[in-house]
Amino acid sequence: MSKITTLNDFVLERQKDFAYATGELTNLLSDIAVASKIVNRDVNRAGLVDILGAKGETNIQGEEQQKLDVIADEAFIRAFKSGGEVCGIASEENDDFVAFEDENSINGKYVVLFDPLDGSSNIDVNVSIGTIFSIYRRISEPGTPAVLEDFLQKGADQVAAGYVLFGSSTMLVYSTGNGVNGFTLDPSIGEFCLSHPNIKSPDTGRIYSINEGNLDRCDPGVKEYVQYCREDDAATGRPYSGRYIGSLVADFHRNLLKGGVYIYPTTNNWPEGRLRLLYECNPLAFIAEQAGGLSTDGHQRTLDIVPTELHQRCGYYAGSKDMVEKSMSCLKHKEAKIN
Numbered sequence: 001m002s003k004i005t006t007l008n009d010f011v012l013e014r015q016k017d018f019a020y021a022t023g024e025l026t027n028l029l030s031d032i033a034v035a036s037k038i039v040n041r042d043v044n045r046a047g048l049v050d051i052l053g054a055k056g057e058t059n060i061q062g063e064e065q066q067k068l069d070v071i072a073d074e075a076f077i078r079a080f081k082s083g084g085e086v087c088g089i090a091s092e093e094n095d096d097f098v099a100f101e102d103e104n105s106i107n108g109k110y111v112v113l114f115d116p117l118d119g120s121s122n123i124d125v126n127v128s129i130g131t132i133f134s135i136y137r138r139i140s141e142p143g144t145p146a147v148l149e150d151f152l153q154k155g156a157d158q159v160a161a162g163y164v165l166f167g168s169s170t171m172l173v174y175s176t177g178n179g180v181n182g183f184t185l186d187p188s189i190g191e192f193c194l195s196h197p198n199i200k201s202p203d204t205g206r207i208y209s210i211n212e213g214n215l216d217r218c219d220p221g222v223k224e225y226v227q228y229c230r231e232d233d234a235a236t237g238r239p240y241s242g243r244y245i246g247s248l249v250a251d252f253h254r255n256l257l258k259g260g261v262y263i264y265p266t267t268n269n270w271p272e273g274r275l276r277l278l279y280e281c282n283p284l285a286f287i288a289e290q291a292g293g294l295s296t297d298g299h300q301r302t303l304d305i306v307p308t309e310l311h312q313r314c315g316y317y318a319g320s321k322d323m324v325e326k327s328m329s330c331l332k333h334k335e336a337k338i339n
């Protein structure tokens with residue numbers, strides 16, 4: 001029987017890699033694990049308790065909030081407030097960032113940006129959903145309230161990022177900039193256990209993920225790439241398979257393990273993009289790159305984008321290196337033709 005490595009064991013072991021480590025990031029990662037278990041409990045019995053359906057309010061994105069969006073948001077905020085490592089948060093479900101000013105948190109070293117419940121359109125139909133998180137060291141002085149600048153940092157400056165996938169099993173996948181590791185929740189012992197050590201994304205794959213319902217509103221370069229994916233060419237394993245769950249975390253996770261590309265481009269109906277840079281695209285871009293993949297907004301590396309707004313959106317191309325590069329070359333090719 002192989003040794004079980006729990007998330008706590010693993011994080012403590014890895015903490016030794018950092019001479020200056022204070023244990024605060026270790027505590028923060030275990031706070032995230034606790035909140036994930038609480039949300040997992042609610043997700044698993046969603047149909048039995050009154051947490052399906054809409055809450056009856058609209059968030060700053062103009063989306064109808066689902067009850068589980070708010071339940072997850074509150075569970076994670078409670079966990080971030082509890083430890084003292086976090087001085088402020090920003091989330092998809094809150095109009096503005098929240099600075100924690102209690103004496104326990106105001107000296108906190110980190111800020112966290114998160115999408116408490118990703119894949120909201122799939123909550124009521126029992127399809128995989130998730131949570132996405134992004135962690136930065138604060139810029140502002142400890143002992144003072146967190147400020148907007150603490151949250152508008154480039155993705156490349158993340159100290160850690162990851163996601164939780166509530167699927168047939170519940171997994172937590174994260175990176176602190178030293179590779180990507182995946183943990184599966186063992187409900188019988190209530191622990192996240194190392195199940196996917198040192199995840200490496202294949203340089204290429206046979207899966208492309210895009211909402212083809214938007215194709216006629218996309219850039220010609222995107223159409224060209226989708227056409228490329230569908231062409232018959234045994235040598236390159238084409239046609240590829242189209243797979244689209246409609247939960248970013250689930251689509252991203254599948255492609256991370258199997259090889260594939262996820263694309264949500266800017267479109268006529270989403271001219272700035274659909275997905276949110278700070279708590280959807282940046283954390284997953286961090287994971288993609290740490291696993292050997294790539295992530296762009298169609299023009300530049302996602303992690304190099306300098307944010308200007310908390311809820312800004314961007315185009316998103318992420319996954320296997322060769323496939324993202326190919327999609328970029330189609331965009332450039334079409335752009336060159338047009339100009």
Ligand SMILES: O=P(O)(O)OC[C@H]1O[C@](O)(COP(=O)(O)O)[C@@H](O)[C@@H]1O
Pocket residue numbers: 063092115117118119120121211246247248249274
């Ligand atoms: O229905 P569409 O336009 O394809 O959008 C699906 C995308 O929207 C999202 O649901 C947006 O995230 P939220 O559910 O957190 O709002 C992604 O998970 C998913 O990839």
Ligand SMILES: [Mg+2]
Pocket residue numbers: 115117118119248280
């Ligand atoms: Mg989301």
Ligand SMILES: [Mg+2]
Pocket residue numbers: 069092115116117118119120
């Ligand atoms: Mg969400």
